[in-house]
Amino acid sequence: MNAGRDLLRENGLRALHMRDVAHGAGIALGTVYLYFANKEELYAALYAERLEEMFTGLAPVLEARPDPREFFVRFMSDYRLLHAEFGKDVHLLAAGGGEGGIDQEAVDPLLHATTRVLAGIHARLSEWGVDRPDLALTLLWSTATGLADHFSGPRTALLAPDWEDAVGYAAEKLAIALLPTK
Incomplete structure (x- = not known):
């Protein structure tokens, strides 16, 4: 490994x-x-290990009940590091189950790790009173993926804001859109 x-x-x-x-x-x-039967199975194991590390880092933040904006920034920043290492190469979750040459048993730890991260965030979204946490989680994950992809590739040259400005703006807009007004 x-x-x-x-x-x-x-x-x-x-x-x-x-x-x-x-x-x-x-x-x-x-x-x-x-x-490992092939490099894809090794990749899945490494990806699962990295997701578990991300979850371990996020768990105390989730337990501390942070301000949603601060959490969104933290999650997107952590995800950016994960994406730079794994997300831009291959989407193994879609390849699981045989056709991609990856045994389902090899993909299971990756699915488990992903599920743990998503469940932790889902619980916090529910606690914050987000009316549709499943959809909100999809939006948050998609936003994090899009930002991570943008800032780890050549598109950064087309649009020049720095990471802190972009992720702060995204977190603010997500909080406005998702959180109930008081």
Whole structure:
């Protein structure tokens, strides 16, 4: 996992070759295949591990019942880091279940980790009185993904606001749109 993580961080999914993972780990190639049938399964395991780390970091923030705007900024900023590492290469959730060459059992930890993150945010949205937390969660996740994609790719050159301005503006507008007025 460490060797795969290093390769992934250095050069992305295209550079994640099982032979290089074995070499980096100092083990035989066949040993890698005892744990992962292909690079997509290794990628899914690494992605799940990273999502769990994100959830672990967000859990105390969620428990502290933050101001929604502050939480939206924190979530989008954490997600931006995750997206830079994983989100721009492949969408494994859609590939799960056989056709993408990924065994469902290998995708399950990724689905579990994603579900934990979403459930924690969903609970907080409900607590804040958001009338349709499922839809609000979709909007929040889509906004975070869009911003992360924008700021980790070439589109940044087309629209020049910095991350703090963009995410602060998005958080403010999400809070206005989603939270009940007092």
